[in-house]
Amino acid sequence: MNAKIPFYEEYKDKIRCRVCPHNCIIDEDKFGICRVRTIKDSVPTAINYGEVTSIGIDPIEKKPLYHFRPSKNILSIGSFGCNMTCSFCQNHEISQGKPQTQYISIEKLIEIIPSVENNVGVAFTYNEPFMWYEYMYDSAKKIKENNPDTSVVVVTNGYINEEPLKKLLPYVDAMNIDLKGYTNRYYSNICGAKLEPVLETIKRCNNQCHIEITTLLVSEENDSLEEARQIAEFIASVNENIPLHLSRYFPRYKMENAATNVEKITNAQNEAKKYLKHVYVGNVQGVDNNTYCDNCNKLLIKRTGYSTEVFISGNKCEKCGEEINIIV
Numbered sequence: 001m002n003a004k005i006p007f008y009e010e011y012k013d014k015i016r017c018r019v020c021p022h023n024c025i026i027d028e029d030k031f032g033i034c035r036v037r038t039i040k041d042s043v044p045t046a047i048n049y050g051e052v053t054s055i056g057i058d059p060i061e062k063k064p065l066y067h068f069r070p071s072k073n074i075l076s077i078g079s080f081g082c083n084m085t086c087s088f089c090q091n092h093e094i095s096q097g098k099p100q101t102q103y104i105s106i107e108k109l110i111e112i113i114p115s116v117e118n119n120v121g122v123a124f125t126y127n128e129p130f131m132w133y134e135y136m137y138d139s140a141k142k143i144k145e146n147n148p149d150t151s152v153v154v155v156t157n158g159y160i161n162e163e164p165l166k167k168l169l170p171y172v173d174a175m176n177i178d179l180k181g182y183t184n185r186y187y188s189n190i191c192g193a194k195l196e197p198v199l200e201t202i203k204r205c206n207n208q209c210h211i212e213i214t215t216l217l218v219s220e221e222n223d224s225l226e227e228a229r230q231i232a233e234f235i236a237s238v239n240e241n242i243p244l245h246l247s248r249y250f251p252r253y254k255m256e257n258a259a260t261n262v263e264k265i266t267n268a269q270n271e272a273k274k275y276l277k278h279v280y281v282g283n284v285q286g287v288d289n290n291t292y293c294d295n296c297n298k299l300l301i302k303r304t305g306y307s308t309e310v311f312i313s314g315n316k317c318e319k320c321g322e323e324i325n326i327i328v
């Protein structure tokens with residue numbers, strides 16, 4: 001279904017889309033980089049409103065969110081379109097293509113949420129949710145008006161302009177934001193974007209909702225100790241309590257580099273831990289991904305794969321009283 005783009009300005013006989021930092025100039029029947037925003041019959045239009053490519057139930061740990069409603073499920077939903085072109089994209093069929101969709105109205109979505117067992121709410125994920133902004137915003141607002149206790153989660157690359165982000169944030173409880181690397185070379189060559197807007201998004205979201213950061217460490221591209229230190233130092237300069245997930249890359253889509261060396265990932269984790277309180281490793285078997293109190297080392301959350309045991313009932317360690325950045 002079509003919906004009017006909420007952020008744009010007239011530009012000669014075209015428009016300049018103001019949703020994300022690409023600020024594409026778009027002509028009638030031509031598309032922006034995301035392939036979802038165009039002009040149709042002189043109306044600036046997004047073509048994926050309510051168009052769902054994937055819907056499923058995931059453990060919230062899979063987003064990944066480790067410090068937000070641990071051990072719960074979340075209804076996860078996505079459309080098509082992305083404003084990045086990552087060579088290693090694991091969802092390239094929906095991010096770069098236009099697969100089959102089913103239309104799900106917001107009313108239907110609100111009906112489905114409580115029918116899912118052990119569910120905390122809805123996650124906009126799979127493709128880039130900000131390329132589904134029109135539907136995500138309307139849904140998040142209605143979901144919160146319907147039941148403020150339903151959690152709204154956004155799993156994003158963080159490449160969004162300030163105005164649309166600020167408009168959405170009052171309706172968002174948690175975000176996982178990719179910080180894909182710490183150089184413009186990487187963002188430009190591998191992802192088709194720039195670093196600075198993502199850093200701005202992380203700063204803007206801190207204290208507005210719960211956030212966690214994910215970095216995929218790609219062999220020979222962004223897996224140096226120095227880059228891990230820069231990433232951790234930046235996050236710590238925003239908030240040292242933000243959990244960081246360092247994830248192992250495997251060859252996929254257009255990227256053929258070998259899988260990332262596990263030792264490099266654990267070294268990066270140890271380096272990042274010098275700056276941040278909670279650093280986890282993803283896509284690696286047999287590592288300790290439990291959460292411990294950073295003051296007394298008490299076990300707070302035990303994780304085996306996606307099976308999770310929670311030993312904390314509020315946001316304070318029950319042994320030493322240390323405040324932990326966890327929403328249970």
Ligand code: SF4
Nearest residue numbers: 017020023024032034
């Ligand atoms: S949302 Fe799409 S059309 Fe708009 S600026 Fe970003 S990539 Fe371009």
